[in-house]
Amino acid sequence: xxxxxxxxxxxxxxxxxxxxxxxxxxxxxxxxxxxxxxxxxxxxxxxxxxxxxxxxxxxxxxxxxxxxxxxxxxxxxxxxxxxxxxxxxxxxxxxxxxxxxxxxxxxxxxxxxxxxxxxxxxxxxxxxxxxxxxxxxxxxxxxxxxxxxxxxxxxxxxxxxxxxxxxxxxxxxxxxxxxxxxxxxxxxxxxxxxxxxxxxxxxxxxxxxxxxxxxxxxxxxxxxxxxxxxxxxxxxxxxxxxxxxxxxxxxxxxxxxxxxxxxxxxxxxxxxxxxxxxxxxxxxxxxxxxxxxxxxxxxxxxxxxxxxxxxxxxxxxxxxxxxxxxxxxxxxxxxxxxxxxxxxxxxxxxxxxxxxxxxxxxxxxxxxxxxxxxxxxxxxxxxxxxxxxxxxxxxxxxxxxxxxxxxxxxxxxxxxxxxxxxxxxxxxxxxxxxxxxxxxxxxxxxxxxxxxxxxxxxxxxxxxxxxxxxxxxxxxxxxxxxxxxxxxxxxxxxxxxxxxxxxxxxxxxxxxxxxxxxxxxxxxxxxxxxxxxxxxxxxxxxxxxxxxxxxxxxxxxxxxxxxxxxxxxxxxxxxxxxxxxxxxxxxxxxxxxxxxxxxxxxxxxxxxxxxxxxxxxxxxxxxxxxxxxxxxxxxxxxxxxxxxxxxxxxxxxxxxxxxxxxxxxxxxxxxxxxxxxxxxxxxxxxxxxxxxxxxxxxxxxxxxxxxxxxxxxxxxxxxxxxxxxxxxxxxxxxxx
Ligand code: NOJ
Numbered sequence: 055x056x057x058x059x060x061x062x063x064x065x066x067x068x069x070x071x072x073x074x075x076x077x078x079x080x081x082x083x084x085x086x087x088x089x090x091x092x093x094x095x096x097x098x099x100x101x102x103x104x105x106x107x108x109x110x111x112x113x114x115x116x117x118x119x120x121x122x123x124x125x126x127x128x129x130x131x132x133x134x135x136x137x138x139x140x141x142x143x144x145x146x147x148x149x150x151x152x153x154x155x156x157x158x159x160x161x162x163x164x165x166x167x168x169x170x171x172x173x174x175x176x177x178x179x180x181x182x183x184x185x186x187x188x189x190x191x192x193x194x195x196x197x198x199x200x201x202x203x204x205x206x207x208x209x210x211x212x213x214x215x216x217x218x219x220x221x222x223x224x225x226x227x228x229x230x231x232x233x234x235x236x237x238x239x240x241x242x243x244x245x246x247x248x249x250x251x252x253x254x255x256x257x258x259x260x261x262x263x264x265x266x267x268x269x270x271x272x273x274x275x276x277x278x279x280x281x282x283x284x285x286x287x288x289x290x291x292x293x294x295x296x297x298x299x300x301x302x303x304x305x306x307x308x309x310x311x312x313x314x315x316x317x318x319x320x321x322x323x324x325x326x327x328x329x330x331x332x333x334x335x336x337x338x339x340x341x342x343x344x345x346x347x348x349x350x351x352x353x354x355x356x357x358x359x360x361x362x363x364x365x366x367x368x369x370x371x372x373x374x375x376x377x378x379x380x381x382x383x384x385x386x387x388x389x390x391x392x393x394x395x396x397x398x399x400x401x402x403x404x405x406x407x408x409x410x411x412x413x414x415x416x417x418x419x420x421x422x423x424x425x426x427x428x429x430x431x432x433x434x435x436x437x438x439x440x441x442x443x444x445x446x447x448x449x450x451x452x453x454x455x456x457x458x459x460x461x462x463x464x465x466x467x468x469x470x471x472x473x474x475x476x477x478x479x480x481x482x483x484x485x486x487x488x489x490x491x492x493x494x495x496x497x498x499x500x501x502x503x504x505x506x507x508x509x510x511x512x513x514x515x516x517x518x519x520x521x522x523x524x525x526x527x528x529x530x531x532x533x534x535x536x537x538x539x540x541x542x543x544x545x546x547x548x549x550x551x552x553x554x555x556x557x558x559x560x561x562x563x564x565x566x567x568x569x570x571x572x573x574x575x576x577x578x579x580x581x582x583x584x585x586x587x588x589x590x591x592x593x594x595x596x597x598x599x600x601x602x603x604x605x606x607x608x609x610x611x612x613x614x615x616x617x618x619x620x621x622x623x624x625x626x627x628x629x630x631x632x633x634x635x636x637x638x639x640x641x642x643x644x645x646x647x648x649x650x651x652x653x654x655x656x657x658x659x660x661x662x663x664x665x666x667x668x669x670x671x672x673x674x675x676x677x678x679x680x681x682x683x684x685x686x687x688x689x690x691x692x693x694x695x696x697x698x699x700x701x702x703x704x705x706x707x708x709x710x711x712x713x714x715x716x717x718x719x720x721x722x723x724x725x726x727x728x729x730x731x732x733x734x735x736x737x738x739x740x741x742x743x744x745x746x747x748x749x750x751x752x753x754x755x756x757x758x759x760x761x762x763x764x765x766x767x768x769x770x771x772x773x774x775x776x777x778x779x780x781x782x783x784x785x786x787x788x789x790x
Contacts, residue, residue, distance in 0.1 A: 083418070084162075090413045094406050100161060103398075106405045107387045109136035109163065110370075112344060112378045115151055116141030131165075133158035136408055137344075137376060140167040140210055143176070143489040145423035148209030152421050163409070164417035168344075171213040171262070171488050172231060173197075174610055175204035176432040178483050178490035179441040180448045181552075181588055182217065182243070184607030186233035186632030187673070188447035189714040189738045191246035197444050198250025200437040201488075203260045207431040208489075209423040211415050212263040214311060214344075216247040218298035219268060222643040224636070225278025227556030230485055230588030230608070232273065234632030235645040235670060237294050238733045241301035248305040256308070257416025259424070266302040268313035268346055270328050271295045275315060278557050278642070284315040288764035289726065291317075291328075296766070300337065308341045308411050312374050314349055316356045323349040324358055324365075329373030332766070342375035342407035350380035362386065367395050375404040433494060438611065445609040446616040447712075450629035451674040452603040458580050459602045460623030460676060461540060463509040470538035471502060472517040472531045472574065473545045473567075475586055481520075481546075482586055484608030485553025494611045498544055498584070501614030505622050513538060518570040520548050525566070528573050535577035542621070543571055543583045543600070549608060552588025560639050562592040571596045584617060590635040593667055605629075623676065628712035628738065630673030634666045646670040647729035677711030679741070680704045684777065684784045693770055693788055697753045701779050705741040714738045717751045718778045719758055724771060726761055731778060734758045753777070755788060 082088050083097035098106070113131060115138040131138065133154050140148055148167055155165045173181050179197045188194065198216075205213060217231040218240045233243040244266065253261040271291065274284040286295065299310070312329065313322030322328070323345050333339045350369045351362050359365035366382035367390050377383035390396040412418060451459065461467065475481060477499045480492035502512055517531030518524070535541045545567050550556060562568065574581060583600040585591065586608050597603065604627075606617045619625030636644045641659070644666045651657060658664040682702035691697045703713055715738075718731040735751045735758075753759065760770040772788050 086419045090410060093413055093418070094409045097161065097163070097409055098402055098405055101405065103388050103391060103401070105134050105159075105161065105163075106401050107383060108132055108134040109405045109408050110376050110387065111135060111384045112137040112139060112168070112376055114139045114141060114379065115167075116147055134163065135165055137166045137168060139378070140169050143208050145207070145209035145425060149422045156421050164412055164421040166211050166408070166412055166415065166417065167209055168212040168214060168265070169205065169210040169488075170215065170486055171201050171205050171210065172215050172217070172486035173484065174201050174441065174490060175208065175210070175488045176490060176494075177201070177204060177437040177441050178487050178610035179444050179612070180607050180609045181230045181484040182233055183230050183588070183632060184448035184609070185444060186239055186243055187450050187607070187629040188444060189630060189736050190444070190447050191242055193440070193444050193447060194243055195246045195250035196440050198247045199253065200440050202251045202253065202262045204431055204437070205262050206260055207423065207426055210262060211417065212265065212309065213251055214265045214267060215251070216244055216264065216302070217267050218244040218302060219271070219273035220294050220298065221273035221633075222645045223275070223278040224561045224590040224633070224642060225557050225559060225639065226273065226275055227280060227485070227552045227558070227588070228272070228554060229590075229633070230552035235634060236632070236647060236733050237297040239632055239736075240298035242736070244298040244302040245305035248302050248307045252306060252308065256414045257420070259420070263308035263411055263415060264302070265309040265311050265344065266299055266307045267311035268322065269299060269310045269333070269343065270313055270322055271317050272313040272315050272322070280555050280557050281314050284317050286317050292762040292764060292766045296332070303333070303337050303339050308414070310339075310341070310343045312343050312345050312349055314346050314352065316358070321353055321356050321358050323374055324353055324368040324372045326372040334373060336766070340407065341411055342404065343373065344376040345369065345374055345378045345380060347378050348380045350374070350377050350382040363390065366390060370396055370400070370404070375407055433611070441610055442612040442616060445612040446619060446625045448607050448609065448629050449616055449620050449625075449627050450605040450631055450672075451620070451627040452605055452635075452668055452672070453597065453600065454674050455601040458582065459604070459621060461510070461621055463506065463622070466510055467539035468511040468513060468537060469502075469506070469540050469542055470513050470515065470531070470534040471499060471542045471544065472515050472534065473543045473570070474516065474518060474520045475544035475546055475584070476514055476516070479613065481549050482608055482613050483610060484549050484588055485556065487549065487610070490611065496611070496613035496615050498614030498617060501618040502621070505618035505624070509622075517574070518566050521564040521566055523566055525569070528570060531570070532573060532577060535574050535579060538577070538579060541574050541577060541579050541581045543574060543581060545571070545583060546585045547587040547589070549588070558589075560592070561589055561636075561642075562639065563596065568595050571599055575599045582621070590633050592636055592638050594637045597667065626676045626709055626711045627673070628675060628714065630671050630714045631668055632670070634670045635668035637662045637667045641666065647732055649727055649729055671716050673714070675711045675713065677705050677707040677709045677713075677741070677743070679711070679713045680706045681780050681782055684779055684782045686784050686786055688786070690787045690789060691755070693755055693772070693790065695755070697786060698750060699753060699777050699784070700748050700750045701782060702746050702748045703741065704746040705743055708743050710740060710742045712738055712740045715749045715779060719753075720776045720778065721759065721761070721771075722774055722776065724761060725769070726763060728761060749779075751777075759788065
């Protein structure tokens with residue numbers, strides 16, 4: 055009896071239940087075991103207006119390494135600040151700022167630290183446009199998980215990635231950052247990257263929050279110029295630009311970033327229809343939108359707001375929760391609330407969205423990043439292996455006349471390796487290379503030396519620079535070429551030629567490179583053109599001069615090793631283009647899923663063929679894949695019935711190889727006209743030499759055959775549809 059009384063006394067006093075006197079007074083929001091929504095509500099109920107406003111602002115911390123976003127480093131961050139862009143790569147500075155937020159603010163609300171981790175943090179892997187050419191979503195997911203782990207261990211909780219702007223104009227520098235010209239492809243990689251970044255538990259210390267950007271239509275920038283107007287009909291908005299965002303939101307993307315562009319008269323950062331009606335009301339997204347850098351005050355330049363206060367009001371009321379470096383919300387929001395121009399309910403909702411993510415990331419319970427050495431975080435063997443595998447799969451073999459590749463090394467050939475990229479490390483990183491270091495990149499020459507040691511003689515000559523008009527080194531390169539059996543031309547773009555604020559009016563190689571390639575042709579030897587670049591290029595002038603063309607994109611730290619593998623045959627190329635290569639800049643925009651023409655056989659340019667140089671989906675292999683006919687389970691189906699289509703593909707060569715198959719649907723007649731064809735499914739499969747693999751696609755009519763109207767309403771019409779794979783095509787019908 056005595057014992058029982060003692061135990062119940064302990065229970066009451068809280069000793070055995072773990073509740074202490076201090077705990078009893080602990081607010082709900084500090085209770086790690088309480089449900090997140092309860093914690094959010096409790097905290098918001100305790101906050102002053104000023105504290106709420108500061109949660110909706112983002113400043114910067116650390117050395118700003120982004121030339122387009124030069125801003126004052128804020129040395130004395132307010133302790134109540136919501137977020138910072140963290141430019142450092144070590145957790146120390148972050149932890150110091152976090153300590154201030156936790157200990158010097160009244161309520162101890164942690165800061166969320168964001169950064170542009172676009173294609174790797176330190177283990178930089180290929181640019182996104184190249185990643186999409188792998189058609190390997192699982193591998194991209196793995197690469198994003200590597201980036202997430204390096205970031206989180208370095209003090210970054212949130213990446214401003216993925217960029218999922220459908221882009222069809224190679225002049226636009228930012229075409230490098232997305233997954234190409236097709237909505238479905240962008241949607242697939244949007245979901246994959248969100249899964250990779252966020253994992254299953256944002257609070258496990260290895261994941262970061264994702265940010266879908268730039269919401270929306272930035273890729274439609276007029277003539278490929280950056281930061282400009284976009285004319286997007288609501289039909290195209292739903293058909294083309296929204297699907298990747300819907301997929302990312304469905305995959306659980308924590309945040310989105312508003313876009314710089316003025317969409318048909320209403321800038322993205324003040325667009326109520328897209329930010330509130332679609333994202334919050336229809337898609338029920340419970341995270342938040344951050345503006346792009348200074349996009350709120352830029353509403354003035356765009357002619358939408360007369361001053362910064364009005365800009366704050368328009369952006370916030372349209373549904374934009376966080377002001378990135380615009381200093382409009384911090385300055386005017388409280389005033390706007392007091393004047394009744396912004397409602398307190400909306401401020402509360404916005405703050406809850408920000409806090410919800412902070413709780414999900416575990417920042418309240420574990421605000422600090424554990425200290426680790428750079429060696430423990432970066433360039434781990436497994437991370438490097440993932441980057442290398444992805445770089446191998448992004449390579450697209452565009453041309454291979456007389457099977458020049460893989461190089462025949464039976465007689466130990468001499469290979470002249472020439473061009474500005476042959477020994478270069480930094481340019482292979484691509485734009486937005488995070489905290490990547492050039493010294494970690496394996497240059498092409500070193501990779502070739504290792505790959506061909508004892509098998510070929512390699513001689514090097516620079517030949518020419520990326521641009522300019524210096525031909526002084528042409529002769530040296532030509533005499534190297536004359537001594538060689540094969541010429542390897544390493545050409546392309548500098549990393550600063552793509553990315554933000556890096557558009558080009560002409561997407562051909564600079565004249566000096568074209569001239570140099572023509573000069574090398576004088577040696578009369580087989581020529582392999584190797585390209586590393588951040589956009590599709592206009593290759594019409596140089597294509598006829600080269601026997602083989604290898605598009606390696608900007609591969610990141612794996613550098614020249616995957617390329618060397620393709621040249622030697624150690625790697626069988628499996629990449630296929632995620633974006634069309636036009637014949638010339640003047641042919642832009644040219645993309646596979648154009649709407650139908652009234653006169654399909656006329657109306658073409660008089661000076662070039664109507665086809666592009668290399669179409670979306672083009673890519674060669676060292677294996678030979680023979681496609682059988684497409685088999686339909688049924689020729690007529692009901693509206694709610696699924697239908698399976700299959701196509702057998704045989705690897706008729708002696709080499710194992712991976713084949714990517716693209717399933718396209720076309721709807722010949724429709725109330726709202728449809729594109730010539732639309733990608734609805736893709737699959738990549740390793741097929742062993744001599745084997746046949748049957749690719750399969752289960753068509754779900756509502757998902758794959760329906761179309762949207764200009765307000766996103768979905769319709770399915772009865773009638774004929776075609777499914778195509780390569781040059782195989784079959785018809786089926788839907789009826790009641
Ligand atoms: C501007 C860019 O448009 C955006 O993509 C990036 O995330 C922000 N700056 C932050 O660096």
